[in-house]
Each structure stands twice: as structure tokens, then as C-alpha cells.
Amino acid sequence: MTDSTPTDPVFTGSVFTVRDLTVTYDGGPPAVSGYHVDLAPGTLTVILGRNGAGKTSTLRGITGFLAHESGSSKGRISIRGQVVKRPNPLRLSKLGVGLVADQHKVFVNMCVQDQLRLVASRKQDLEEMYDFFPRLRERRTVRAGLLSGGERQMLATALVLLRKPSVLLVDELSLGLAPGMVRELMGHLRRLADERGLTILAADQAVHASLHVADQVQVMDSGSLVASGPLDSLDIDAVLDTYLGRHER
Numbered sequence: 001m002t003d004s005t006p007t008d009p010v011f012t013g014s015v016f017t018v019r020d021l022t023v024t025y026d027g028g029p030p031a032v033s034g035y036h037v038d039l040a041p042g043t044l045t046v047i048l049g050r051n052g053a054g055k056t057s058t059l060r061g062i063t064g065f066l067a068h069e070s071g072s073s074k075g076r077i078s079i080r081g082q083v084v085k086r087p088n089p090l091r092l093s094k095l096g097v098g099l100v101a102d103q104h105k106v107f108v109n110m111c112v113q114d115q116l117r118l119v120a121s122r123k124q125d126l127e128e129m130y131d132f133f134p135r136l137r138e139r140r141t142v143r144a145g146l147l148s149g150g151e152r153q154m155l156a157t158a159l160v161l162l163r164k165p166s167v168l169l170v171d172e173l174s175l176g177l178a179p180g181m182v183r184e185l186m187g188h189l190r191r192l193a194d195e196r197g198l199t200i201l202a203a204d205q206a207v208h209a210s211l212h213v214a215d216q217v218q219v220m221d222s223g224s225l226v227a228s229g230p231l232d233s234l235d236i237d238a239v240l241d242t243y244l245g246r247h248e249r
Ligand SMILES: Nc1ncnc2c1ncn2[C@@H]1O[C@H](COP(=O)(O)OP(=O)(O)OP(=O)(O)O)[C@@H](O)[C@H]1O
Pocket: 025, 026, 031, 049, 050, 051, 052, 053, 054, 055, 056, 057, 058, 069, 070, 071, 205
């Protein structure tokens, strides 16, 4: 791991840890403060919270994407006990961290198979991706702009998976999708953790579908964590009633 030094003094045995993450925009008050997480290998952690709670900013702060906008982030990120120096998207990608940021970041005028071939280094990898997402095989000759939102999300996810990350960060997988598709996509995340050993941190607003698949849950409110831990250790109903309200669940 050439891009990372030194050893994290408080290594927890996790694949991925974040400590004291703060995100600010335009030098204003923090949009995220004191965020932390430990991700054990092959587990799925979900960050829940209402609009504007800070979920997207957290994921973008972790990956360093904010440097391309008006935002900035501070904090300590470690991968397998090694602190990542000056995290940025390229550095994290080289260290095996993939970000599925947005279903719209696919080439709308290019068909599914051409986009996947651009990234797949071997035919076998492409076939494996089709096995994992049979809908993409069915739709392989269709231009991405004509895919459903869910299928586009699958394509965006497949494009990241072909780079073989060991840690996957996923932002708002469910955005604008029907409940059945959200459950299907969440099921895919669960399978990625179980069958491929991926370590996943997903931010989402789909509470029921997320809780159905998660090992660990974090709830954010106004940029801060208000609950965090293994699903069975939290009084999740009480936390969500307080911070999301029953009507938003
Ligand atoms: N590019 C930006 N410039 C300035 N402020 C921003 C920017 N992006 C987000 N914010 C602010 O940061 C806070 C957290 O927003 P963020 O998008 O991270 O929340 P979220 O929980 O992901 O919300 P949603 O579920 O609606 O996407 C909000 O107050 C938002 O207005």
C-alpha cells in the first residue's frame, strides 16, 4: 500500500475506519461533524437520515470529492489499519474503495455492453457482472438513457464493481425508485457482502429496505450521528421515531 502511511494507532481490526470527519461548504458551519465508523469485513452498514442530514456530504467527505466543489473535509481515514494520507478519489480508488455516487453518471448515449466493456479487463469479468445483474444482460444492447432508473443504478454499480473494490460506498441507491426495485437493489448489496465479501457503507432514505439488509446502522441528524451500532444493539424504532418521524418511514 504505497499511498498510505502510517499505521493507525487505534486500529480496530476493521477494513475501513473513519474518525472525526468534518465537512464544510464555503467556510460555513459544518454540514457534518464528528462522524466516525468502523466497517468489519464483508458487512453492510447503512446511514439513515432525513433530507439534509448530511449523508451525501459524509460519503463525499470520505472520498475527497468535495475538493472539486466549494466543500472541504477533515478527518482520519484508515484502510486495514493504514492511515490514508490526503484522501482523494483517485488515491482511495487505488486502495480499493469504490463510490457509487449517482445513477446519472452513466453515458446515456452508449449501450450497456459497450460501457461495461470499457471497464471490464476480461470477458469473464463481464460475464460475472451479467450473472450478478441478469437485467443488464437482458438490456445489454440498450442505450443507458433508455434504461429504467433501477437498471441505470445497476449499471452504475456494475461499472464500479468491475474495478474490483474491496470497500464500496453507495449514495442514495433508492433515489426516485419504486419500492420493489429498492428492495431488489438492497438485496444485491446484501449479496455483494455475503457472496463477494465486499465491505459496504450505504447512505439511503429507504428505511425499511435498508434495515432489512443491514448489519450495522447509523442515524444522522443535522450533520451529527445520533445513533450508531449493530442493528440488534439499537432501539432502532425509538431512534427513527425521534429523528425521522413515523410518516417518513
Ligand atoms: N455543494 C454544496 N454547497 C453548499 N451546501 C451544501 C452542498 N451540498 C450539501 N450542502 C448542505 O449540506 C447539508 C447536508 O446535505 P447532504 O446533501 O449531505 O444531506 P443528505 O442527508 O444527503 O440529504 P439528501 O437525503 O436530501 O440527499 C445540507 O444543509 C445541504 O444544504
